[in-house]
Amino acid sequence: MNPFTSTPLYAITDSLLMPGEALFAGVTAALDGGCRLIQYRDKSGNHTQRLADAKKLLALCKAYKAQLIINDDVPLAKAIGAHGVHLGQDDVSPIIAREHLGANAIIGVTCHASLDLAQQAIKQGANYVAFGRFFPSNTKPDAPPAPLSLLTAARDVCEPTPIVAIGGITLENGAQVLAAGADTLAVSHSLFAATDIKRQAQVFIALQKNIETR
Known part of the structure; x- marks a missing residue:
């Protein structure tokens, strides 16, 4: 079962x-709430701390x-035996990441608002493609915007590759x-940033069920 089609919640950590x-308290709460996809995102240059954090996570x-x-860090993913890596457009290609991480690694690629970049990533072996930002974002305030119609168009271009949406997503706009x-x-x-991270994760996950029962 592909986790990117079986769960609607992909939790991205924020070192700030x-x-x-x-970090560990927040991730534990998200896992307790049912989240089964965690991305470790830390842009600091403290490699020793990042290695220790990643191993514990x-x-x-x-x-x-x-x-x-x-x-963004293939060497770190390889060093700890992580399940996969998420690549930006300035990182190595999925082909090179696959060579380092192996056939079973999950490799995702940021494609911003470009279907062409998504098609290229898929041809290079990406397991999922990520589009965004769709709303104003605290994590990436300067990222270029993408229209929601892009997701509908991506269905025709990208299937069966899973589609991830990122950027300013909340409980109010997630559905x-x-x-x-x-x-x-x-x-x-x-x-x-939620007061009750476990409950917040549960409600995010329930968004998908609410759509399926409409």
């Missing part, structure tokens, strides 16, 4: 929002039978994003 032990994810994806064509919602601030 979740410093120190808050991987053990945590394995305990919950969840997947840990590393943001709209899923209905437009996304398989999974990549969420950072609107999950981990």
Whole structure:
């Protein structure tokens, strides 16, 4: 079962929002709430800390039978044996990442608002493609906007490759994003800044069920 089509919630950590032990407390709460996709995103240059954090997160994810994806760092993903890596357009290609991480690694690629970039990523072996931002974002405030209609168009171009939506997604607009064509919602601030992260994860996951029962 592909986790990117079986769950609507993809939790992205934020090192500024979740410093120190808050990282593990927040991720544990999200896992307790049913989240099974975690991306470790830390743009700091502290390689020793990032290695230690990633190892601890991987053990945590394995305990919950969840997947840990590393943001932008193929060597780190390989060093700890993470489930996969998420690549930006300035990172190595999925082909090179696959050579380092192996056939079973999950490789995702940021495609911004470009179907052409998505098609290229899929041809190079990406397991999922990510589009966005769709709304103003705390994590990536300067990212170029993308229309929700892009997700509908991506259905024709990208299937059966899973489609991830990212950028300013909240409980208020998440159902709209899923209905437009996304398989999974990549969420950072609107999950981990919540007072009750476990409950927030549960409600995000329920968005998909509400759409399916309409």
